[in-house]
Amino acid sequence: MSYRSLLSILDLTPGEVNQLLDAAASYLPRIEAGGFKDATLKGYSALLLFYEASTRTRSSFELAGKMLGMDTINIGAKGSSVEKGETVRDTALTLNAMHHNVVVMRHEAPDAVALFARYFDRAVLNAGSGRGQHPTQALLDALPLRQAGVLQRSKRIAIVGDLKHSRVMRSNLQLLTSFGLDVVLVAPPTLMPEGWEGLKPAYWAADPTGYGEVSWSTDFDRVLPGLDAVMMLRVQRERMGDAHITNTDEYSKLYGLSRRRLKLLPESAVILHPGPVNRGVEVGEDVFADPRCLINDQVTSGVALRSALLCWSCGKLEGTDGQA
């Protein structure tokens, strides 16, 4: 039996991404029809190991697992041996000895999931590691983008918000540029990572030929008219406390997707937000009411994508549509 782990979006080729998106797309109608129950992964266990809070990721993995017939088990940092000081390595060795098939893990350190995977013999799926990677978010974002015809060469997407502290940005940027999209990062200098040039494909891709470009702008208004998609990220209110932003009101004026800015965004463009949102800060009611908004599609896509990914991680992707 062959297991596969997903630690970083760089673990996947665009071909494998498309394969996963195809499988996820085949689940969508069944999920939209109220869910399904099959036995694809009957007898498999999925352990959801979350050191950090989560609503969407955790519940969509659990739902996906249950629909596929898996036994799902939840462990949080609270109430587990993590509280007694058990290290990630020892936790991995312990769970490995229980022969869990899949571990879905979220942790506050960028390298914790990779560290765990070194000591775990079967599949490890990264459900968000610090400011490093959140590959399943990038994949689930790619599905509505593909359906909207945006996931292709020379399309232009802006990622707006707290880019310094965002794992969502890092995984999305790598997936999107590998499909040839140009990514415009929009943020004030205080919310950009120092050395942001390290995000350009020339820095991290083995062969950046055919990859899209990465640029940075502080001027949201000027970027908006040329976009095919805009991805808004949450700005944590704590960022005021550590002086990254002046105040949420001013931030909202400079970088919020306001009614005025919605008019600058082309009719054909789409709007994404990985959630959770700060209503009234980066997005407001106008965005949710806008026909271009795909925020709820993203959530549904999350269940479909994670269903496909669980099958993929256990070497069962072929059987998912009942055809193969």
Add this chain to the structure above:
Amino acid sequence: MDKLNNGNGFIIRGAEVFDGEKMLGPRDVEITGGQVSGIHPPRGDEYYATVVEEALGRQLEVSAAAGRQVIDGRGKLLCPGFIDLHCHLRDPGQTWKEDIFSGSAAAAAGGFTTVVCMPNTDPPVDDPTVADYIHERARRAGRCRVLAAGCLSRGRDGTQLADLAGLYAAGVRVFSDDGSDTDDPGVFLNALEFLSMLSGTRVLVHAEVPKLARGVMHEGRASALLGHDGIHRLSEEIAGARAILSALSAGQPLQITHISSAGTLSLVRYGKEQARHAGRDGLITADTTFNHLLLTDEAIAQYGTLAKINPPLRTEEDRQALLAALVDGTLDALVTDHAPHTADEKAQELQYAPFGIAGFEVAFGLINRHLVGRATPAGPVTLECVLKLMTSAPADLLKPLATAEVPSLGVEALADFHPRVLAHSPGRIAEGTVADLVLIDVDRDWQVDPDKFVGKGRNTPFAGWDARGVVELTFLSGEIVHHL
């Protein structure tokens, strides 16, 4: 070890001798009574031939070498024992990582005969009893001269001064809050001003602004990609500027240690220039580590926590600037910042693993293999340049130790005043110098294997790296303290 010493001293035959400043060519070097007792042009085989003579009615084996142990040094390099102004021996308090016995054995294995250990122990060296403990343990270990650095502030917490005069009386001459910086600029300046009346002291500054240094690696392209919190280069540069200006103001000798950033080198040059104008040449000095000369922040992606050090590995531009600073004289010493940790401590997330690389046993071999011969804008890195920065140059920074004067003010009044004259390592080879020596098979290649380390810390990113130059023998006061 004792079997190698018949009590009559040694002759090291025909080794290429580096005297601390320059290569002398092949020489026969005699060691007697713990000192270098003679340096001669190489003598022929007949000098060393054993002749059986009839004397006093008995057959005696004698030679012109007069009963001394002859060590064949031909084709090898003999240089003064290395001097490391910055290491961590973890004793007292963290002896699972290293202790004074294992640490000084590791130092001897790497060719070091004098090391200055940083005061971030538990308890810290903010009190003369802790310095006494370290010096006494090192004396008992007998492998290496260990000079304890003393804290600037009590508990290294940057609020009150440590027992500076008491530490001085216990023989401490290097002062530092290493492990971190002295955050309060007022306390720091007071420490410098107080020390300025104690002759022969030098302050070693770990230049860091804590609030710019909350991360785990250099803040730049690699951290942006990996998502790790960064340590901004301004952390070192701002704190370095503060330290240099404070030293100039107080007239207190000060060294910016383990420099990581090109910008800090510019500030050091400014400080040296100002000191020269003030007639205080040598007031401002600087060093870097072999780690910062060999690796960049990209090493984090490759080696993970094993490449996590503080200050962090920075960019290729910084590394090139540091290499040039070796050659152009901006750097006054090369240090190991030997910082041992256990494998378990390093097998954690980057943000929770401790900072540090174990360095004693690989420093010379890596520098010799990877840096000697490299071109820089200031000229090539030569073996002589590297050796000088590991021998006579750091020795000169400790030199006041040799002539440690009784402090001029106040200290006599201390009840337990007991100035300790620490034997010093001269960092030079000449007739009459202390025989702290190292014999190196300088062209022999080897591979770094942490499992073969003498020290407790196996934490190195250099496992499997090629090295060149094997430390065959280390002499401390004419006694062999390490051999292969």
